[in-house]
Amino acid sequence: MLTDRQLLILQVIIDDFIRSAQPVGSRSLSKKSEIQYSSATVRNEMSDLEEMGFIEKTHTSSGRVPSEKGYRFYVDHLLSPQALQQQDISQIHSIFAERIFEMENIVQRSAKILSELTNYTSIVLGPNLQENRVKKVQIVPLSEGTAIAIIVTDTGHVENRRFSLPNGMNADEIEKMVRVLNDRLVGTPLMDLHDRLYQEMANLLKRRIANYDLMLQAFAEIMNVPIHDKLFFGGKMNMLNQPEFSDIEKLRLLMDMIEREENLYKLIRPSEGVGIQVKIGKENDNIAMENCSLITATFPVASGQRGSLAILGPTRMEYSRVISLLNVISTDLSKALSSLYEESEE
Amino acid sequence: MLTDRQLLILQVIIDDFIRSAQPVGSRSLSKKSEIQYSSATVRNEMSDLEEMGFIEKTHTSSGRVPSEKGYRFYVDHLLSPQALQQQDISQIHSIFAERIFEMENIVQRSAKILSELTNYTSIVLGPNLQENRVKKVQIVPLSEGTAIAIIVTDTGHVENRRFSLPNGMNADEIEKMVRVLNDRLVGTPLMDLHDRLYQEMANLLKRRIANYDLMLQAFAEIMNVPIHDKLFFGGKMNMLNQPEFSDIEKLRLLMDMIEREENLYKLIRPSEGVGIQVKIGKENDNIAMENCSLITATFPVASGQRGSLAILGPTRMEYSRVISLLNVISTDLSKALSSLYEESEE
DNA sequence: TTTAGCACTCAAGCTTACAGAGTGCTAACA
DNA sequence: TGTTAGCACTCTGTAAGCTTGAGTGCTAAA
Structure with missing residues (x-):
């Protein structure tokens, strides 16, 4: 167990080192107003603190520097919450x-x-983001071959990706697709989207949309929101x-x-x-x-x-x-x- | 004007320095297979090159280093297009x-x-982005007070911003607004959006939408796509x-x-x-x-x-x-x- | 025009000396 | 028994001096 004086000295050493980045010596410590003892006394205490592993020397005759154990102790026991300006x-x-x-x-x-x-x-x-839920799905055709898929989540995050439309998909079919997607996906967390698309929606889309599989694949890929x-x-x-x-x-x-x-x-x-x-x-x-x-x-x-x-x-x-x-x-x-x-x- | 030999020496100096980052001396140059002259000859040429400002010494007895003028000349006249691997x-x-x-x-x-x-x-x-043109505008209400505005451009870029809805704006009105915006804005370059909104659309909206001014303001702000x-x-x-x-x-x-x-x-x-x-x-x-x-x-x-x-x-x-x-x-x-x-x- | 030779310069590395800051230990003191 | 003064010792950092190596400029000869 550390004595009060050792606690004080350890604290002052660490505070000083944090400020100056320089090893702290016994003499400079004993000059501080917080510390009323001679450098020799401080030296003895420092020697003990070193033995306990709270501080270290960088070389034989150098001042002391806090060890990781020292910082850990400082953070756990000595830290006084500092009032911010x-x-x-x-x-x-x-x-x-x-x-x-x-x-x-x-x-x-x-x-x-x-x-x-x-x-x-x-x-x-x-x-x-994975826990965000789908609020609205939208598909905006850009040109013959491609379209932008947009997902808006309940938190207002907008995810979008461009993809190739399957051949021969027309505006009507896209409309239909968007309706189905919105009916079925709103409220689904993004993390479940992929499974949901493949498990619940495959059949549904099969009945209504030509080339549903290509579309599905394209869409599933889009939903691949990064996990991190x-x-x-x-x-x-x-x-x-x-x-x-x-x-x-x-x-x-x-x-x-x-x-x-x-x-x-x-x-x-x-x-x-x-x-x-x-x-x-x-x-x-x-x-x-x-x-x-x-x-x-x-x-x-x-x-x-x-x-x-x-x-x-x-x-x-x-x-x-x-x-x-x-x-x-x-x-x-x-x-x-x-x-x-x-x-x-x- | 530089002689062929000076060109050669300048080139070799710069090539060498680019590789090694070390000042290049006359002796090491004269040892290179490209250069058949003695170090003394090279020294004379280097002295001339320095006088012309293509190379410099870092101190009195150091090797030479290319000057900015030297690099400029190298880039303009000596660069042989390097075949990539x-x-x-x-x-x-x-x-x-x-x-x-x-x-x-x-x-x-x-x-x-x-x-x-x-x-x-x-x-x-x-x-x-400023030259992109509006392809589609969409508004997705999120909750009582806010909505997401989405603009898709012809290049497939999606810009979105969340904004406060004016009080008492209902789904119908939003629908109407979106229709007007799409009718009028599709094809407009993003850089012109702001002016367009205020100049051409203010009147139009005034007739159809309650609180059009708040809405307009909110929307105009959204369109403020960064210039850079x-x-x-x-x-x-x-x-x-x-x-x-x-x-x-x-x-x-x-x-x-x-x-x-x-x-x-x-x-x-x-x-x-x-x-x-x-x-x-x-x-x-x-x-x-x-x-x-x-x-x-x-x-x-x-x-x-x-x-x-x-x-x-x-x-x-x-x-x-x-x-x-x-x-x-x-x-x-x-x-x-x-x-x-x-x-x-x- | 080219080259060999020589005197000279400077940076970098090495050694030595020294001051300054620090330690550990011992003996004396309260 | 805890505290302090004093002293010998250690290590770093810096400055001064020396040496080496790479480089230059100049001159005279080929």
Whole structure:
């Protein structure tokens, strides 16, 4: 168990290091007003803290640097929720004050403000499209051979794809097809569309539409909405400002990781529940992120769905501030998205 | 005027520097099989070339490095069109072999292959949406207060926006509105939509629709399609591989510039004509791009529109290869987009 | 006109010296 | 027994000096 003095010293070391990115020595600590002991005493305590694995030396005679265990302890036990500046809060609220109708727009704005206020990289994952339900299907013929299929979902998302019309399909038949599709598909979640088309509708269409199979195939393909939702980024380049990435090799490794979105998706998709989760360094299970922490805020959206908002920064991150910001923004974003969704559910 | 020998030496210097990124010295040049003269002779010629401004020294006793004027001359007079590897060509063709219907998809793929084959950053600008014509307008009510407006253009582009319905607007009225809009707007270029709505349609709607003004306003706002088309990028991070950007400050400057898309838009939007344009270093009129060259290929798309494809790399770029690749890809892309457009014009 | 030779220059790498910041340990003090 | 002062020691970073190698310019001879 740590004594109060050890807690204090650990806290001050981590706070200092987060600010300066420089190893912290006993003398500079003992000069701080929070710490009333001589450097020798501090040295003894630091030696103990090191033995317990909370801090490390970069070389024999260097100051100490927080270890991952240290950060973990700091996040779990020492973090005092930092009051945000009024200015920041009102800046955030102003972003959400306008009534915005596009999910993408809201999400993109959230990513932007988050990265600007933190100077780290933000990643936002909106609610899953797969659970959206069909509101309306429309087919717009473009020319002899092709047409645009449009699906509008209950949340106002519009999905569209161009496809080849089967030979000899005329305007009448398209009309018929659209009617059947609307009769049958409205209310179906996008994730079930494919099965629905093939299982329930094949027979129905067979009776009414010539070349129904080609049409069906074309249509089923269109419905293949990607399973992974789009990730939105803010401040991808903010990592350039962090001294830990002045080594271009590390930077490249990290950037390559970010570009491969599937990886990131796994890291950010919340396993369960809502709230804030902090993953420090190797906890992320990814070599490129050894020097990084990922803080994820998962929030509820109407109808049991969840969205996530994440900040990727160096392990030497301003945890307190970032968590406060995530809390504010995720609450606002949750409200904004929920209202979009609820409106459409009536 | 340059003698043949000077031309040869200049060419070899630039080729060598493009490969190695190291200043080229007289001795290493005279060892090359292309050059049969002693290092002293080469030195004399280099001294002349420097006097004429084609090459520079980085310090008094260093080898020579091509100047911007040198690159310019190289591009204008010395470039031998490099035969691409069959492998590269077939890789490109295979990308365009599939029949793809979405403009965005095709363009994004072009950007990707281009950046992968060159290891530089690619930027693609598709044809201008503003010249697309309305094919169909649709309004899908979502809930009491809001609806989705959808415009399909003749090229198969779908634009949609959510908006608030004026109070008391019912399904019938929406139907009516849609009918009027379709009667009147089909065939209108997107760029003219706004004026059209206000000038020609205000009266028409006034007679038929209650609250027409609110509706009109809402609709006009929706039609506000951004004037700048989206830029598509490939290999944004490829700059990390270039030794000229091992200095993180230069990298940041460049990245900041890339992020401010409007800037880039100006650089890439072709002033006129089609074909390949090379801008070297300061010719780009941008501090961040002092060490960069931008090669832009402008190609025709059906109906007089043009698209552009660009490669951003260090001034020490493989001009010959990049130009060959741009030629191949822009031809393919031009065909692919044109066929999309022509289809819709019948 | 070309080349060989030579003196000269500069960058880069290596060594040495040194200051500064830090540690660990011991002995003295409250 | 906890705290502190003092001291020897260690490591980094920087600056100065030296050497090497690659390069140049110039001159004189072929």
